Amino acid sequence: MIGAHFSNDGDAPLDDYRLRAEIEETELELRKRFLELCQILGGLISSEADGQLDGGKDKTEDDKECVPMEEQLWEPEDYEIPPHCIPVRCDVREAPWDQLTQLVDNFDAIMMDPPWQLATANPTRGVALGYNQLSDECIASLPIHKLQKNGFMFIWVINAKYRTALHLFQRWGYQLVDDISWVKYTVNRRFAKNHGFYLQHAKETCLVGFRGVLPSNFCGNRVGDVICSERRGQSQKPDEIYEIIEQMIPNGRYLEIFARKNNLRNYWVSIGNEVVGEICEEIIQ
Numbered sequence: 001m002i003g004a005h006f007s008n009d010g011d012a013p014l015d016d017y018r019l020r021a022e023i024e025e026t027e028l029e030l031r032k033r034f035l036e037l038c039q040i041l042g043g044l045i046s047s048e049a050d051g052q053l054d055g056g057k058d059k060t061e062d063d064k065e066c067v068p069m070e071e072q073l074w075e076p077e078d079y080e081i082p083p084h085c086i087p088v089r090c091d092v093r094e095a096p097w098d099q100l101t102q103l104v105d106n107f108d109a110i111m112m113d114p115p116w117q118l119a120t121a122n123p124t125r126g127v128a129l130g131y132n133q134l135s136d137e138c139i140a141s142l143p144i145h146k147l148q149k150n151g152f153m154f155i156w157v158i159n160a161k162y163r164t165a166l167h168l169f170q171r172w173g174y175q176l177v178d179d180i181s182w183v184k185y186t187v188n189r190r191f192a193k194n195h196g197f198y199l200q201h202a203k204e205t206c207l208v209g210f211r212g213v214l215p216s217n218f219c220g221n222r223v224g225d226v227i228c229s230e231r232r233g234q235s236q237k238p239d240e241i242y243e244i245i246e247q248m249i250p251n252g253r254y255l256e257i258f259a260r261k262n263n264l265r266n267y268w269v270s271i272g273n274e275v276v277g278e279i280c281e282e283i284i285q
């Protein structure tokens, strides 16, 4: 939480008070902005969306990807809904993008973990993914140009989709500027190895793209590019990625596409067909 590290010991010099006041003001401003967003987005999330949540088609064998049994740990009920998050439950193909862009003219950071569709998927080892996948073309047709003119795109890639992700960057007008590696551990602090064709995989990669001009709140060279943490549920990414983004672009406007309930985070707009649809009371008051 912004400003949470300030002590209230009464000895703080005047500058600290001033800084704290400024931070509180910024936080208030952010909340107000998000309050507006929530109210408007709340109105956009119609109950009709529920009928479309399966992406409009049944899963076929081709939709499935092998994942090891131990990754089937994720239970949506386990997650609290943060008070200042902005969940938008919808199919990305029918998301209220235009309304969103009327409210936020530019997101400083967009993160996505696409449900990549694999060409070959006849699972003989492991179990199938519990959600539908989208074709590369469908992901490419997301209106990213409307959502971000200046800023960073963080996109999680699987081994078979590096080239596709680079094409997406090119199509959307981004330059590949960096990447983040997530080294996965088991609860016993061993590498959490997953199967691969050439090598076993114990890491995932998030490519970092950039377009336009640097956000004024950008803080470069501040956080590292390696996350070492435990593997959790199926496809679930580590929370550290949010910390990296928020430290790189403090007090920014953040958007996650293909979010789930476990991804909801204060001051992030989280869009996906598995996020919870309710807007939190606290933020609407």
Ligand code: SAH
Pocket: 055, 090, 091, 092, 093, 113, 114, 115, 131, 132, 133, 134, 234, 235, 236, 237, 238, 258, 259, 260, 262, 263, 271, 272, 273, 274
């Ligand atoms: N990064 C997430 C996992 C994302 S998995 C985590 O840390 O937990 C990809 C998500 O995209 C799944 O929730 C899936 O249901 C969702 N998805 C698939 N097709 C979609 C569509 N057409 N519209 C919105 N979300 C979709």
